[in-house]
Amino acid sequence: MYIPRLSLSIMGSTNSRIETNLNPIKTYTGFENHDNELVISKESFRNKFDLCFYDLADLLWDNFKGDRSSNDEFLVLRKYQSIIEYLSSAQDKLEIFLSLFKLRALSESDVKALFKWFLLGRDLKPDTWQLIITSILSSDENGTYKHHTIVSCLNRLCPDICNDLVNILLQLLKDNHSFNLTDFNPYSLSGTILTSDLQWLFSTFLTYPYKRAPETCLLQTTPLECEQLSHLHCLFDSTNHGMSLTRLLELVFDYNGPTIVFLKAKEFLFCLLSDQGLKESLKTFGKEYSFLYQIQPKFIRLVSGKLGTDSGIFYANFTSKTSKRGLFVGHQPLISPVIEINEDFTELKYNSGLPIRLNAIEVWAAGSSDHMSKLEDQKKWESDQVAKAKERKLKNETWQDSADRFLLELDGKRVCHSDGIELP
Structure with a gap:
């Protein structure tokens, strides 16, 4: 059996590729050759993430570095690709992030860290945190939040809560990103009751027909859940x-x-x-x-x-x-x-x-x-009709044969519309 010759092509310390005479093996920025193997350092891996995700990057690193316990400084290419595959294919995305804690129960601070990932680095007002901690989730007698309880509550009440985080991470890991989360603010509505906190919360469970893709979005190709309420x-x-x-x-x-x-x-x-x-x-x-x-x-x-x-x-x-x-x-x-x-x-x-x-x-x-246009057209038509009615002047001969005059007279009211009409 013929085995294709393996040739190693190093294009500097970043964006390196291992190539065969059949197909190139996909790699990503930050990889370098180490002991004839493409690896990425922990620092380079961390630098792929926004500041708000540094703690998440550390947990991903610790969970996927595999059996290279003798050298924790590098992550091999296949392990890196397994992170992407895991994020892309896992049916229950929430389980991905909960499993990173390696705990059966999370503290309140752990829960807040988890939710800040879902919020893409945003913070919430105290009353919204209180709603999440005491109402959306429920703690046990020790004040901790069991893994299965979090999964059950969020999958039932906020089924889309992980979607934005997963999409952002995939863009970061695949080097397909050209966006800045620092200035990203999709919560442009100025409601008295519908605050920015509620806009985010509603984006985690609202579906069609209440959500709509915006004309422009952060990831250019895929609208985030939090961007799909901007049309309200x-x-x-x-x-x-x-x-x-x-x-x-x-x-x-x-x-x-x-x-x-x-x-x-x-x-x-x-x-x-x-x-x-x-x-x-x-x-x-x-x-x-x-x-x-x-x-x-x-x-x-x-x-x-x-x-x-x-x-x-x-x-x-x-x-x-x-x-x-x-x-x-x-x-x-x-x-x-x-x-x-x-x-x-x-x-x-x-x-x-x-x-x-x-x-x-x-x-x-x-x-x-289209719905708003129809409403605006209807209101404009109604306004025009009111204006026309105010400007209309009844002519004498029209008033004499008017149904309104007839009804008034049936009620015993004799109305003289103008000097041109004489009472009998």
């Missing part, structure tokens, strides 16, 4: 528009795209996700991508359209007196609502409890630009 448009903010049902109906209920609604009542913060917008109807609405979440004081998904009946999880009626009035949410919203809001949109009941006064409301449009 605030339709209503009670801080600016007031706690007004009239304004809410006017600004929100004509929008027919996916909608995100925040309701703040005392210590509670609820989020309604409707894939069919909000609308007044004697029929329920909100299909498989509609949900109700409680964000505070405990983060939990209360209602899912996937589990509901075919008729939808929302019911809204503020006009008709022949049916229940208000906004109702639940798997059977008219029979057993999880939350119900009164017809004035001032009070909220949770699980049929006592009414709680609504403190703040915020509504975001999450659909495509």
Whole structure:
């Protein structure tokens, strides 16, 4: 059997390649020849990562350096490639990062280190950390967080939490990056309730139809999860528009795209996700991508359209007196609502409890630009019609045959529209 001749080609200390007369073996920047083997030093490996990932780089190094215990200064090419393969192919990405700690239970500081990787180096406000530590996750009697509990909670509540980190690491390790994380800030929305912390948290679990790829993204080819909420448009903010049902109906209920609604009542913060917008109807609405979440004081998904009946999880009626009035949410919203809001949109009941006064409301449009264009066109048409109605002057002969005049006279009201009309 013919064995192809192996030739070694060294292109300096970086970007070296081992080549055969058949196919080159892929290597990466920072590799050098050491004892006839391509290796990368720990310093060169670390320098591939942004500063916020140095501790992660050290853990990856320690876990993948293999059996070269006699020389911890280098990582061989095949081990380096195994990191890339592991990140690319592992079905449960969360397990990758938890296994780096080599502990069955993590301390609170370990959990925060883990989440800072997921946040791409960002920090969170104290109340958001508190929400994660005490609500999204749960500690044991020793105040530690068991490996399997973290996996279970995050895969259930925040299934996309690892995606951005994995994509960033693959770009760094494959030398395909031309980006700077230091100045990267995808949280450009300026909401009163939807803060940058909540934008990140929502990016870890929201899916279609609420997410959309931006026109430009950090990695150029693949949008990060945290970049896919930049299209959101605030339709209503009670801080600016007031706690007004009239304004809410006017600004929100004509929008027919996916909608995100925040309701703040005392210590509670609820989020309604409707894939069919909000609308007044004697029929329920909100299909498989509609949900109700409680964000505070405990983060939990209360209602899912996937589990509901075919008729939808929302019911809204503020006009008709022949049916229940208000906004109702639940798997059977008219029979057993999880939350119900009164017809004035001032009070909220949770699980049929006592009414709680609504403190703040915020509504975001999450659909495509076409949805917003249609809404803007509709509002412009309505505004034009109002302006035309104000400018219109009824002519005498038109008023004489007017249905309005006839109805007024039936009611006993004799109206003289102008001097040209004489009373009989």
